[in-house]
Amino acid sequence: MDTALLNTLSALDARHHIHGNSNPRAVVENGAQVFSRGKGIRVVDEDGKHYIEGLAGLWCASLGFNEERLVEAAEKQMREMPYYHSFFGRAPVPTIKLAARLAEITPEGIEKIFFACSGSEAVDTAIKMIWYYNNATDRPEKKKMISRQNSYHGVTVAGASMTRIPINQEGFDLPIDRFLQVGGSHYYRYGEAGETEEAFVARRAAELEDLIQSEGPDTIAGFFAEPVQGAGGILPPAEGYFEAIQKILRKYDIFFVADEVICGFGRTGNMFGSDTYDLKPDIIIMAKGLSAGYQPISAVGVTGRIFDGIHNLGAQKGAFGHGFTYGGHPVAAAVALEAQNIYQERNIVGHVQTVCRKFQSRLSTLSDHPLVGDTRGIGLLGAVELVADKATKTRFDPSIGLGNKVFEETKRNGLLFRNAGDQLLFSPPLIISEREVKEIFDILENALNKVAETL
Template sequence: MTVIGNSAASRDKAFCFHPYTNLKAHETTGPTIIERGQGVRVFDDSGKEYIEGLASLWCVSLGFDEERLIDAAVRQMRKLPTYHVFSHKSHEAAIDLSEALIKMAPVPMSKVFFANSGSEANDTAIKLIWYYNNALGRPEKKKIISRQKAYHGVTVAAASLTGLPNNHRDFDLPIARILHADCPHHYRFAEEGESEEDFATRLADNLEKLILAEGPETIAAMFAEPIMGAGGVIVPPATYFDKIQAVLKKYDILLVADEVICGFHRTGNAWGSQTFGLKPDILTCAKALSSGYLPISAVMVSEAVYQACVTESEKIGIFGHGYTYSAHPVSAAVALETLKIYEERDTLGHVRAVAPRLQAGLRGLLSHPLVGEARGVGLIGAVELVADKDTRAAFDPKAGVGAKVSALCQEHGLIIRAMGDTIAVCPPLIIAEDEIDTLFTRLRTALDAALPLVKG
C-alpha cells in the first residue's frame, strides 16, 4: 500500500488494524486521533475537546492525567521493570495487590490469579472450572452457561460466552459446551403486563429447564455480569439474581461474577456483586483495576476451587497455566496505587454523591421522541432509541440510528458508544455534577440533531 501524506491519520489507514470497526469504511474515513487527556476530557490533534462519556472503554475511572499512577509506574520501572510469577517466583507488587484484592472481595475468596485483560481472566476462569471438576472426578460436568447479549470478551472461549451475534459470526463460534440462557432485559423481553419479579421467576424457571434438559451432571458453571455492559447496559430485574442463584445452588453449579465493568465502585458499591446480591465462587475483574492505565486483570477464586486446583496440580506435578505478563510488576504497582487512591479519596462516596445526577440525566431523556427506555445504576447507564415509543418498535438495524447519534455526539464534543441503538454512558468516576450536566446537554443536542434524520 502506498502511503499518501505523512499525517497520523494517513499512517493509521496504511498500517493499523482496528478492532470493532468497519474495516472497509475505515479505509475511507480514517481515525479520530486522540492526542491528550485531562480529567474527564480528551483532545484530538486539532485541539477539539470531548467529554469521554465511556471512560475510554468503561475503564478510565480516575481520569486521563492522574500523576500518582504515572509516578507509580515510573518508580516500579526503576526498581523492577519486568518479571514473572512462574515456578515459585514472586515480587512485592504482586503480593501486595493480591492481598488488597482479597481484603476487598465481596465474599470470602482464597487466592488471586493475574492476567492481562478481561478476556484472559474469563478464559482462565473457564479453564479453572474444567480443572476443578476433573479434580473432583466429574469429567462430564463441563458445560458452561452464559446469557444472550452477555459480553465476556473476545478470545476463543470468552467470545463463545459472549452472547452477541457479531462476536460469533464467521469466527466459527461458539465452541462446544457453551450454552446461552435468556437475556434479563425486562423492557425488551417481558411479556405484556409481566412485572419485573414475575419476569425474573420465568427466567429462573427457564434456566432450570435448560439445566434439566442438558443434564445437571453436565453443567459446571454460569457466568454473569451484574450489569450487562456491552450488551446494552442491561440492569437485572428485581429478584433476578436471588432466583438464579437458588437454581445454581440446587444443582451444584458454580457462579462466576464478571466484574470487568462493574467492579471498583461503578455501581455505587465496591462491586456489582454487592449491588445485586451475587455470591460468586469465582470473580473476574479488570479495567478500573488500574484505571485502564496499564493492562491487568485478576481472577479471584474461593477456597474450594483453589484446593481442588492444588489437588490436581499435585497429581499432575504442575499447574500448567499462566501468562508471561501475569502480575507484571509495573501493571501491579499501578493497580495497587489505583486501589489506594480509591480509598484515600473516598471514590465510593463521590460516586454515591454524584450518581443521582447522572441517573436523573438519563431519566430526563425519556421525554425525547427517540428514547424508549433509560436505565442504569450508579455511574453507568444507557438510553435505548426506538422508532415508536408506544409500541417499543425498534429501528431497522440497517438504518444505523445508534451509529448516527454516536457520530453526532462526537461532533458536539461527547464520546459515547452505540451498541446497536443503545447509547451507553459510563464516564470516569471522578466526574463532577457540572460535567454530568454538560454531558447530557451534548447528548440531548445530538439526539435533537438526529431526530429529523431518522424520523423524516
C-alpha cells in the first residue's frame, strides 16, 4: 500500500474491516472512501468533498443526512429507556406505539406487526411465520417459496436463497432446498422479440402456474415479490403482471409477501408500493424508510389469518419461539415513529408526487442518448440501462466497465449513485428539490457524453 495512506482512516479500514458487497481486493489495495458527515441530500468525504447521494445511502436516507428531529427522538429515548426487549410478554413504549401506527398505515388486511433489525431478518421471519402457520393448520407439506429472477430479499441463508442475483448466491452453496425461482417481470429485458406486453404477462403467469402444478400446489407456501425490483436493476413490473399473478396465488392458497423494504414509505409516490400496484399482500416487509435509515429497524406486518396460526401453535407450545434481542429496540422505534410523524406532517408522499414529475421526465429524456437502451422508474426510483445496440438490446462487453466509467465521472463531479454493471440506479432522498433533481441529471448527462466520446 502507498505509504502516504498508511496513517489514514482509509488504511486502517483496509487492514481491519471486511466490507459487504465490495471487492475485497480493491478495498485492501486502495483503502475505502471514508465519509464523515452529511447535510440535506449530500454526504461529505474525509477530504471535505461534497456529493449528492443519488441512492440515499442504500435506498434508505429518505429525510437526508441531518434531520435534527430524528436526532432528538433518539436522544430523548436514550435517556428514558435506552434498551428493552419484546420477549416474555413485555415491551417498551415506542415499540407499542410504532406497531399501532404501522397497522394503521399498511395496506388493508395487515393487522399485526413483528419487529426485527434488518430487511434480511424480516424476510427470514416472514418465511418462518408461513412455515409455522402451515404447521399450525395441518399443511406440513406446504413449505416451498417462490421468488423471481433478479429479486433481492437480503443475504441471510433463507433470504439469500430467494435473492436471485448470482453474486449473492455463488460461492455460498445457495439456494438451500425448498426455494424456487420464476422469470423476471420486466418487459424490456424479458419480453421476446415481437411479443406484446400482454402476451409477456400471460407467459409469465402460465410459467408460474406450470411450476405450481409440477411441484404440487400442496407444496407451495409463499410467493415473495418487491413491488419494483430494486437491487436487481430498478425493474418495474409489466402492466397487468401483479393482477395476473395474484389471481393464481389466490387460486392455490399461496401467501403473497410484498417485500416493501425499498418501496415502502413514499418511494414510489404512494405510502407503499402495494398502493401503487394494487397489491393485496398477506405479509408486508418494511425497513429502510421506516426509520429513514437513522436506526436499524425492520418490521413484518401480517393479516389476522396468519396471526391466528401463530397464536394457536405458539399458545399450544408455550411460546412463539422466534425473536431478536434488538427487535423493536426502543431507540430505533422512537426514531421510526418520529420519521412517520415527519412523513405525515410534511406530506412527504405529496412532495414525491410533485418532484418525481421532473425526475421521471429528465430520466426518460436520456432514452435518446446513444449509449442508453432503456430508462425506467416510478416515483423517486429511476434506472438508466446502457446498451451497445439499442435495437437488439445487446449489452456492452462487461470488461469495458462502462457503467463504472460513468460512475467515476459523476463522482468526480459530486454525484454518487449505484451502478449494477451497466445499469445506473437512482433513488435519492425523498426530500430532494427540483433544483437538485436538475443537478443530478445535468451531471449524469455530461458524464454520459464524456464517456461516449472515449468509445
